[in-house]
Amino acid sequence: xxxxxxxxxxxxxxxxxxxxxxxxxxxxxxxxxxxxxxxxxxxxxxxxxxxxxxxxxxxxxxxxxxxxxxxxxxxxxxxxxxxxxxxxxxxxxxxxxxxxxxxxxxxxxxxxxxxxxxxxxxxxxxxxxxxxxxx
Numbered sequence: 662x663x664x665x666x667x668x669x670x671x672x673x674x675x676x677x678x679x680x681x682x683x684x685x686x687x688x689x690x691x692x693x694x695x696x697x698x699x700x701x702x703x704x705x706x707x708x709x710x711x712x713x714x715x716x717x718x719x720x721x722x723x724x725x726x727x728x729x730x731x732x733x734x735x736x737x738x739x740x741x742x743x744x745x746x747x748x749x750x751x752x753x754x755x756x757x758x759x760x761x762x763x764x765x766x767x768x769x770x771x772x773x774x775x776x777x778x779x780x781x782x783x784x785x786x787x788x789x790x791x792x793x794x795x796x
Contacts, residue, residue: 676723677701677710684715685744691751699758702726702733702766719744723775733759735769745771 679697683690694712701708707727714720723738737748748771759766 675709677708678713679710680713680715682715685719685747690747691754694748694751695755695758698724698726698735698755699762699764702728702735702759702764703762704728714744722748728764731763731765733764733766735766736775737769737771738773738775740773742773745773 679701681690681693681697683693697710697712701710701724708725710724710726712720712722712724714722719739719741722744723736725736725738727734737745739745739748752769755769756766
């Protein structure tokens with residue numbers, strides 16, 4: 662049991678490096694994005710990833726996926742509004758792809774800053790269902 666906890670900790674501590682070759686502005690971006698995120702979630706363990714985007718000045722984007730049984734939650738972080746909008750546009754496709762792999766995406770949050778970095782200036786948007794609790 663202790664060993665599996667260490668494996669999860671090391672997976673979360675060391676982000677997986679992933680490149681999305683399709684430009685964020687292209688229609689096929691949602692498909693490639695959804696495929697990469699589904700691949701991460703299908704590993705059935707919590708994952709942290711750094712996605713390198715095209716064009717490169719829009720990346721990297723940080724992703725944290727938490728999987729528990731057939732349920733997943735996700736946090737997508739990018740300082741660029743165009744990337745956040747593209748993620749939100751891709752969310753229905755991502756939910757469908759995950760469902761096809763037996764994973765239900767619950768809370769999915771799109772933010773401009775990682776939670777530990779969020780201050781007064783940080784904005785955060787979540788897609789339904791919205792289960793985020795604030796202090």
